[in-house]
Amino acid sequence: MKHPDNLFTKEKFxxxxxxxxxxxxRVSRAGxxxxxxxxxxxALGACAAGSSEPSDDSPVEVTIxxxxxxxxxxxxxxxxxxxxxxxxxxxxxxxxxxxxxANKLSTALQGxxxxxxxxxNPYGALQPFVDAGYLEPLDDLVPELDSFSDEAKxxxxxxxxxxxxxxxxxxxxxxxxxxxxxxxxHDIEVPQSYQEFIDACDKLLAAGVIPIAAGGxxxxxxxLEVALNVLTPSLTGPDFYDDLMSGKKKLTDPxxxxxxxxxxxxLPYFSPGFEGVDYDxxxxxxxxxxxxxxxxxxxxxxxxxxxxxxxxKFSVFTFPADEAGEPAYTSTWxxxxxxxxxxxxxxxxxxxxxxxxxxxxxxxxxxxxxxWPPARADVVIGDDKPVLQQMLKMQEHSMPNVTLVGFRxxxxxxxxxxxxxxxxxxxxxxxxQKLAEDMQNGVDAWFEPxxx
Numbered sequence: 001m002k003h004p005d006n007l008f009t010k011e012k013f014x015x016x017x018x019x020x021x022x023x024x025x026r027v028s029r030a031g032x033x034x035x036x037x038x039x040x041x042x043a044l045g046a047c048a049a050g051s052s053e054p055s056d057d058s059p060v061e062v063t064i065x066x067x068x069x070x071x072x073x074x075x076x077x078x079x080x081x082x083x084x085x086x087x088x089x090x091x092x093x094x095x096x097x098x099x100x101x102a103n104k105l106s107t108a109l110q111g112x113x114x115x116x117x118x119x120x121n122p123y124g125a126l127q128p129f130v131d132a133g134y135l136e137p138l139d140d141l142v143p144e145l146d147s148f149s150d151e152a153k154x155x156x157x158x159x160x161x162x163x164x165x166x167x168x169x170x171x172x173x174x175x176x177x178x179x180x181x182x183x184x185x186h187d188i189e190v191p192q193s194y195q196e197f198i199d200a201c202d203k204l205l206a207a208g209v210i211p212i213a214a215g216g217x218x219x220x221x222x223x224l225e226v227a228l229n230v231l232t233p234s235l236t237g238p239d240f241y242d243d244l245m246s247g248k249k250k251l252t253d254p255x256x257x258x259x260x261x262x263x264x265x266x267l268p269y270f271s272p273g274f275e276g277v278d279y280d281x282x283x284x285x286x287x288x289x290x291x292x293x294x295x296x297x298x299x300x301x302x303x304x305x306x307x308x309x310x311x312x313k314f315s316v317f318t319f320p321a322d323e324a325g326e327p328a329y330t331s332t333w334x335x336x337x338x339x340x341x342x343x344x345x346x347x348x349x350x351x352x353x354x355x356x357x358x359x360x361x362x363x364x365x366x367x368x369x370x371x372w373p374p375a376r377a378d379v380v381i382g383d384d385k386p387v388l389q390q391m392l393k394m395q396e397h398s399m400p401n402v403t404l405v406g407f408r409x410x411x412x413x414x415x416x417x418x419x420x421x422x423x424x425x426x427x428x429x430x431x432x433q434k435l436a437e438d439m440q441n442g443v444d445a446w447f448e449p450x451x452x
Contacts, residue, residue: 059083059087059088059089059090060088060089060090060346060348060349061089061090061091061092061346062089062090062091062092062116062117062346062349062350062353063092063094063115063116063117064079064091064092064093064094064115064116064117064118064119064338064353065094065095065096065101065105065114065115065117065118065119066093066094066095066096066101066119067095067096067097067098067101067102067119068095068098068119069095069096069097069098070302070303070306071093071095071302071370072093072095074302074369074370075093075095075370076093077369078362078365078366078369079091079092079093081365082353082356086352088349089349089352089353091353094115105118109129109132109134109341109343112343113343114134114341114343115341115344116340116341116344116345116346116347116349116350116353117338117339117340117341117344117350117353117354118135118338118339118341119336119337119338120135120156120165120166120336120337120338120339121336122155122156122166122168122333122334122335122336122337122405123154123155123333123334123404123405123408123409124159124407124408124409124410124413124452125408126155126156126158126165126166126337127158127159127160127409129165129339130158130159130160130161130165131160133342134341134342135165135166135339135340135341135342136165136339136340136341136342136344137158137161137163137164137165138163138164138165138166138167138339138340138354139163139164141340141351141354141355142164142167142351142354142355142358143355144355144358144359145164145167145358147358147360147376147378148168148358148375148376149377151171151334152168152171152334152375154334155168155333155334155336155337155405156168156334156337156339159409159452165337165339166336166337166338166339167337167338167339167354167357167358168334168335168336168337168375169335169336169337169338169357169363169366169372169375170298170299170334170335170336170366170367170372170373170374170375171332171333171334171335171373171374171375171395172297172298172299172332172333172334172335172372172373173297173298173330173331173332173333173373173391173394173395173398174226174229174230174295174296174297174298174330174331174332174401175230175295175296175298175316175317175318175319175330175391175394176230176293176294176295176316176317176318176319177286177293177294177295177296177300177304177314177315177316178190178292178293178294178314178315178316178317179286179289179291179292179293179312179313179314180313180314180315181289181313182204182209182289182292183200183292186203186204186207186209188200188203188204190317191317191320192320192324192325193320193321193322193323193324193326194262194320194321194322195322196320196324197319197320201266201269204269204292205268205269209290209291209292210269210271210272210285210290210291210292211269211270211291211292211293212266212269212270212271212291212292212293212294212295213270213271213282213283213285213286213290213291213293213294214227214270214271214274214277214282214294214295215270215271215274215276215277215278215279215281215282216277216278216279216419216422216423217275217276217277217278217423218278220278220279220280221418221419221420221421221422221423222279222415222419223278223279223282223296224263224419224422224423224426225403225415225418225419225422226295226296226297227263227295227296228259228260228263228418228422229331229401229402229403229404230295230296230319230330230331231259231262231263231295231319232256232259232331232402233319233328233329233330233331233398233399234318234319234320234321234322234326234328234329235255235256235258235259235262235321235322236253236255236256236259236399236402237255237329237399238329238397238398238399239399240253240255240256240399240402241399241400241402241405241406244402244406245406245449245450245452246449246450247449247450250440251402251407251414251436251439251440251443252433252436252437252440256402256436257432257433257436260425260432260435260436261432263422263425263426264425264426264427264428264432267426267427270426271285271291274423274426274427275423275427282294283300283303283304283307286304286314287304287307287308287312288308289311289312295319298316298371298372298373298388298391299335299372301316301371301372301387301388301391302369302370302371302372305371305387314387315386315387315390316387316390316391316394317390317394318330318394318397327397328397329397329398329399330394330395330397330398330399331398331399331400331401331402332395332398332399332400332401333400333401333404333405334375335372338354338357340354360376360378360379363375363376363378363379364379364380367379367381367388368385371385371387371388372388373388373391373392373395402414403415403418406452407439407443407447409446409447409452410445410446410447411445411446412442412443412445413442413443414439414442414443416442417435417438417439417442418435418439421435421438422435
C-alpha cells in the first residue's frame with residue numbers, strides 16, 4: 001500500500017504538492033481566504049429548501065475523494081451497503097493517484113469544484129484548509145464526534161478556532177513487519193533486544209535473504225521517515241514527544257540523533273542497491289518473500305494481505321529496546337479524516353454520509369475490511385485478525401509520531417527537511433548530527449513550546 005506523504009504543508013498548497021501519504025507533504029497559506037457561511041444544523045433525513053440537490057426521485061450523488069487507490073474496492077463495498085439502506089443517496093468513492101492527489105484537491109477547492117467529502121491529512125497538514133475556508137466545521141453537524149477520544153480530536157481540530165473539521169478513520173502505529181515462515185525456516189525468534197535484532201539480520205544476510213526491505217528513492221523519502229519513526233520511540237522513551245512540545249528537549253537531543261545513527265547503521269541489511277530502491281519496490285520485496293522484514297505502518301496490514309494472499313504469512317512486532325526486558329514503544333497518530341467541503345454540491349446528503357462514517361458500524365466495517373486499527377475504541381477485533389490484534393496490543397506502549405504529529409504545523413516542516421536528506425544520511429553523506437540540527441533550525445522559525 002502506498003502511504004503517500006500528502007501532508008499539505010503550507011508551502012505548496014497553492015502551487016501544488018508532492019506526496020507523502022495519508023498523514024506525510026507541503027502547503028502554503030493560501031492568500032485567498034474564502035468566506036464560509038454559517039453552518040446550518042440539518043435534520044439527517046431532510047433536504048433543506050433551496051438546496052442545490054436534485055428534486056426528482058433519482059439518488060443524490062455524494063462524491064468522496066481519497067488518495068488511497070488500494071482501498072477503492074473495500075470502501076465501495078462499504079458504501080454499497082449504505083446506498084442500499086439509503087436509496088436516495090449514491091455514494092461514490094473516487095480515489096485519485098496519490099502522487100497528484102494534493103495538487104488536484106487544492107486546485108479543485110480553490111476553483112470551487114472539489115468533492116462533497118475529501119480525505120484530509122491530520123494535525124498541521126489540516127490547518128491550511130481550515131484557514132482558507134475550504135472546510136465546514138462538523139461540531140454541530142456530526143454529533144457522534146463526541147464519541148471519539150480527545151487524542152483523536154486533536155488531529156481534526158482547527159488550531160485557530162478549536163473546531164472539529166473531520167471524521168477520523170484510523171489510529172495507526174508503526175512496527176517491524178516480518179515474514180513468519182522465513183523466521184521459522186531460519187530458527188529466528190522475535191528479537192527482544194537490539195542486539196538480537198542485529199543477530200537476526202546477520203543470520204538472514206548469511207542465508208541470502210534480504211533482512212529488511214527498505215527504500216525511499218524517486219521522491220519517496222516519506223517511507224524512510226516512517227522507518228526512522230519505527231526506531232525512535234524505543235531509543236528516546238515515551239516522554240520524548242511531550243518534552244519536545246514543552247521545549248524541554250530539542251530534535252538535537254542525543255537520543256534522537258542515536259535513532260538517526262541507528263538507521264544509518266542498518267544500511268548493510270537494507271535492500272541491495274538501496275539508494276535506487278523506492279517504496280513500491282521495497283514493498284514487493286517483502287510481499288514476494290525476498291525480504292524477511294519491513295519497517296512500516298499498520299496501514300500496510302490490509303495491503304500486504306490483499307497482495308500477498310495466502311502465500312504471505314506475516315506478523316508485526318515493536319522495534320526492540322537496547323536491552324531485553326526494557327519496554328519497547330511504538331509511534332502512533334490519527335492517520336486522517338474525512339471532511340465536508342464548503343462548496344459541497346450535495347451538502348445535506350454529504351452530512352448524512354459523514355454521520356454514518358462517524359458511527360461504530362462504519363468503524364467496524366472499515367477495520368474488518370481494511371485491517372487498520374480503528375479510530376473508535378468500541379470496535380471489536382476478532383481472533384481471526386491476529387495481526388490487527390497485535391498492533392492494538394503494541395499501542396499500549398506508545399508515543400505520538402515525532403515528525404508527523406509535532407512538527408508539521410507550519411513551514412518548514414520537520415518532514416520537509418528530513419525527507420530529501422534521509423538517504424544521504426543513511427549512506428553517510430550527511431551526519432545525523434547535521435540533519436538533526438538542520439531540522440531543529442528549520443522548525444525554530446515557527447515552533448512555540450506549549451502551543452501545539
